[in-house]
Amino acid sequence: MRSRSHSVLAAIIGLATPFQLQFGGILYASEAILALVAIWALATRLIDGRFWRPPFTRLLMFLGVSLLAYAVTDMAVGTDPANSLRGWARLVFLGSNLTGLYFLCRRMPFNLLIYAISSAAGSLVFLACDARLFEDWKFGASAPLTVLVACLIPLLVPRGVLVGSIALTAVGILHLVLDSREIGGNCLLAGALLAARCFSLLRWKSISWILLTGLASVGVGLFLWAYMLTDAEYSQRRHFSNAWRTASLITAADAIADSPWLGNGSQTNNFALQSQYDSIFAEHTGIRYRGQMTDTSTFSPHSQILQSWFEAGVFGTTFFIYLGFAVAGALYFCIFRRQLDAFSVLFAFSLMRAIWHLLFSPFAGLARLDVALAGAIVCVIGIERS
16 A cells, blocks of 8 residues: 555656746745655654665765755855855755655655656646647757656567667657757667667677677767758757857856865856856857846856856765766666666666766756656665665
């Protein structure tokens, strides 16, 4: 009965993902529910040794170090209280997201699939009802559609992992054609690696490395073909996107060099930083970046590791650096050592994408749920290996 209630709760949390609450910033309804689940988990499993086990305990410990670094930096540099609370809240809710998902799936990993499927389906339905299903592919339907492919095909199709890895590769090409380069590249790489693993288990072990090399070459070729095919249509947007990333990374790196140990504080975006960002962006594009209607600020370090370093100093990066090593180890085990099953495609894609996010994506909004999902997968794989 408890397992069934956990599965129902995982589905409800996933379906609540698209809905937002406003509390001085954006809080997703699924995060509010996961926070309640986390409180219940801590209250009922406080002295349960089987609950408090690595890598979950290490993830929480390093997250606590990062949170402490944020608090020390904000008090030392006199960060505005509203910005301090927003900066701390991101990490607190990341911790509750991770704890809630871990509580629901540690004994029944299938709940991860239930959560991922319901979250993706709910997001697609929400976009369709809002008439935005194909309006902005990169930030709209691309991720939920990919998650559905990664979850459903291995469950429903014979030789599901092989078919799912090939389908993931095909979806990656679709993303590239529609100018979603990040998710498309991760789909191609994860799909090609898993396909090579599947072929190596079909009594073709003697040529598995040849297959892996061949599939990798095909993946690179498909990436370049799709990129060049759509370059005329998306060249200006890609140029602006590259300039935006370059300006963000250079500005963040210079700010980190000025204050590597202490950092600059939560949500920092002062006149000097913004001016440097604007000048670099203008140098590459010839215009000043004015942001979009959804932007809370124009400048933001476009890397989760660099963002934590920029805001809270070197100790603020503790969680994200440890997560990077944990995710890399779990990804290697998932693709090359773990028995292939219904989880393999989702795990490979989610972990591959988590590495990209750590290096090249900001830490805001739905990123908290993405990071928590990757952390929960790391915990599930850790339990399997032990």
